[in-house]
Amino acid sequence: MLLIDCPYCGARPELEFVYGGQAHVARPRNPAECSDEQWADFLYWRDNSRGVHAERWRHTHGCGQFFNALRDTTNDHFLATYRVGEAAPALERVARPRT
Amino acid sequence: MSATFRAASGGRIDRGRPLHFRFDEHDYTGFAGDTLASALLANGVHLLGRSFKYHRPRGILAAGAEEPNALVTVRRDGARVTPNLRATQVELYQGLEAQSQNRWPSLELDLGAVSGLLSPFIPAGFYYKTFMWPRNAWQRLYEPKIRAAAGLGRAPEEADPDTYSSRFAHCDVLVVGAGPAGLAAAAAAAASGARVILCDEQPELGGSLLSEATVHSEAVIEGEPADRWMANTVRTLAAHPRVTLLTRTTAFGYFPHNLLGLNQRLSDHLARPDSGQPRERQWQVRAKEVVLATGAIERPLVFPGNDRPGILLAAAARTYLNRYGVLAGSRAVLVTACDAAYQAALDLHRAGISVKAIVDVRSGSADGVLPEAARRAGLPIETRSTVIGTSGRLRVSAVRIQRLDASGVPAGPARRMGCDLVLMSGGLTPSVHLFSQSRGKLAWDESLGAFLPAQAAEPVRSAGACRGVFSLAAAVQDGTRAGLAAAQSAGITVAAAIAQMPPPETSAVGILGALPLPRGIRTGKAFVDWQNDVTSRDLALAAREGFRSIEHVKRYTTTGMATDQGKTSNINALAIVAAELDKAMPQVGLTTFRPPYTPISFGSFAGFARGELFDPVRTTPMHDWAARHGAVFENVGLWKRARYFPRQGEDMHAAVARECLAARGHCGLFDGSTLGKIEVVGKDAATFMNRMYVNAWTSLAVGRCRYGILLRDDGFIYDDGVVARTAEDRFHVTTTTGGAAGVLALMEDYRQTEWPDLDVWLTSTTEQWAVIAVQGPSARRVLEPLLEGIDISAAAMPHMSVARARICGVPMLLMRVSFTGELGFEVNVPADFGPAVWQAIYDSGQKHEIAPYGTETMHVLRAEKGYIIVGQDTDGTVTADDAGLSWAVGKSKPDFLGKRALQRPAFASPYRKQLVGLLTREPQCVLEEGAQIVSTPQRAAPEAAIGHVTSSYYSASLGRSIALALLRAGRARMGETLYVAMPDGDIPVQVASPIFYDPQGSRLNG
Known part of the structure; x- marks a missing residue:
């Protein structure tokens, strides 16, 4: 079970959270101006990263807030969690866990 | 005996x-x-x-x-x-x-x-x-x-009568395995001040030390006899306030972020467990640091007939002798590929067992310390020899020994040697199961002939034999170092200078794979996997038939797939396949280690979550009333909902028919409390609703209700429900029973992440309201005597209106809505008042022949009106237009969830599946929900279905069956005859409007 650092509540077990898919996929401001291809991109196309992945989590059984996280998909280590609206922290500044 | x-x-x-x-x-x-x-x-x-x-x-x-x-x-x-x-x-x-x-x-x-x-x-x-x-x-x-x-x-x-417990724990250092390395690690970490948990699967701490001789032992640790060191260390740990010692506790799984599952057996060893005492306790331990000291497992040797009773691993025979005082036989032959096994022969010899021969299968001359000691003790050593077969029906009675020639192949005359005990040792395999489960990378060590822990993926260290440090002194030193380092990594200042400790020595031991045979390993029945009966010949066959990956060989031959997960067999199997394919071990790969390490009972995982605690049960405020009135309940998600209220002698069909006629003829009473309810409040509440739901909310006046449809951004129906505007800045949104949590989550997602600028607040009020639906031509007359401060005449309170007032003296939100097609009201009162208000309405309805009805009747009544149920008549690929609901869509709004998707060309196709009604030619025939629809009868060749039945009931009001269906180009097929294909023949049906009852809606507005 993952240990997830909610930016509002602190470290909590994965049981309290719901995964929310890839982060930083903004809904187009004017969907009507999107081509079919752009809309399909927004709806369906997601990264499948091996390595660092920016993703959304919601602390459903806690504060209820959505937040973003950087997770290494190869080992499930969280490199950072940060609030909605904040930019992803630069990776050089993220402390790597000891392996 | x-x-x-x-x-x-x-x-x-x-x-x-x-x-x-x-x-x-x-x-x-x-x-x-x-x-x-x-x-x-x-x-x-x-x-x-x-x-x-x-x-x-x-x-x-x-x-x-x-x-x-x-x-x-x-x-x-x-x-x-x-x-x-x-x-x-x-x-x-x-x-x-x-x-x-x-x-x-x-x-x-x-x-x-x-x-x-x-x-x-x-x-x-x-x-x-x-x-x-x-x-x-x-x-x-x-x-x-x-x-x-x-x-x-x-x-x-029978059902398991025992109880099982579970516990969460945290520590600085978790040490798995209490052998010499584990004890040393725990002692070092604890002495540094770390909070330590030490677990071991055995009833006693000590691991391999428990197998050392209790008399005449040569084993020495840090200058004192091993058993005294062990006793002292255990005593110190037991007295330490920051140390938890867990015996009979198997660390069975290593999960992400240093969470380990431990299974503690509490009462299986007791003759009479106390009643109520848990049988097992499952620990979930979150450790800052983990030290794995899981030891090593002796490899069997692979030779024909190596599976007869009386053939044991050498270390096992030594354990039986030294730990249990058991003589596993009287005339022993030792077959070995390593020096360490000679200790077993020496111990057995000293205990009076006749050692007939030590067959050393290696090419060397066996001149190590232990072989020399064996020679001095007069034990006959056959160097450069092997065993090519055994005999004995229910127990081994003899082995056949043959010398190896210069190329390592058995040659010359074979000798038969009588015995009742065969000991074998192919060397040691480090137990890397947990390390591998933690997603740590293993590396093949050629000199050691073993896979060893390499790159760790978690804060974990291995110590002692599980990383190839086999000798006692080195393992203890390795454990001390790991314990100190773990404490330090956990943030504790340690006194010792870890870096200055010498690196531990490792020692190469044993051989891998099958022993050579005169005519190759494809002859004879030499077992590799005892539990699944896999022989070296089976593995060679798999290689010959083209299997290259060890994962495929494993599945084909089933090697390593039994309940022991190949603890004794995997490495030998790998070596045999590698030899057959002429590849190096790491090129063949290693099968994946998965939890659990040993089988764990289901009870341990269930813990307290069984019986009534297995799943939470949600009941409505009126549940007890329904139960008292004989309701049959059904599970809807976690909810218990009254399905129907049978009277004496009625089956479901009869009860539902009666309830339907009551609701249509007089008045029905229905518990709608499970419907999801979300309060949407704030200055921007209308804007938010406009963006979420397809409908035009700005035009909805305060005091009015509207049927809302929620699409996902892909354009398909996600949920529906009546929405009431109770104030300029307040909407009372109802959702389907099953969709409540999902709708709130979807709303929160958009509110928090897409439109954080909107001033809007969302609150689930599902369980705050008791919802009592009063439906039928008499509904108004049933309610009127109970109300205060409200006029519910048709003129004052038309269909789809909402008002606050009082009922039976308590506050009420009254909605005039209908999911039956009849004149209907939904009385919302604070949940605690629900039972009393329900009873009052029921009493008031007695002179109007009021009848409580359940979900089954609700389903029939709404289907008669063609009202869809999201999730039954829709399946995630149905648009509002497909469901015949395009009238609800606010097309002039600039945007709402799913609006852009509605412009997809596929959504405009006339050949989409559309909601229609179906009438069977035979009126009493009720179709099966899910049945497929085809256009031609008695098909010669299979034909693609053009639709399927989504809802099907017998309608007592209409005196015939009705069905809803999703049908390709359905609305253009009105009146056509189609066929519902069933195993016992086609059922002819006519396509009809989905509104079967009161198509003008005059009853609704009564």
């Missing part, structure tokens, strides 16, 4: 406490401290089971968790039956009853052994190759027969 194979002295058993036990039909005696395996060996019992596939007689191979053969069923009573326990891990208690498995009628005379005679015809992949035809026979004939013939123990047939 007397214990004739017990040494006169020695061992850690309590000879003052004899214990009586029963195995199959025989009574035996052992001692406290025995395992079932050691006690049986002490009674001269070597035959414990029959093998899985060939029903070969099998005995005890090992002394610990790795045992593949000696599986037994332990029975306390009818419900307390545990199959497939390793006799080597079953602690003896007074009155223990155990049974052998996989034999009939008895262990000595097993008729299933006939399959052993057929074994030349049962090679690897036999099942895949043979039982291909006819196809149906697999399910009906072959599989049941194979399952009955092969198979291990049987599961108990």
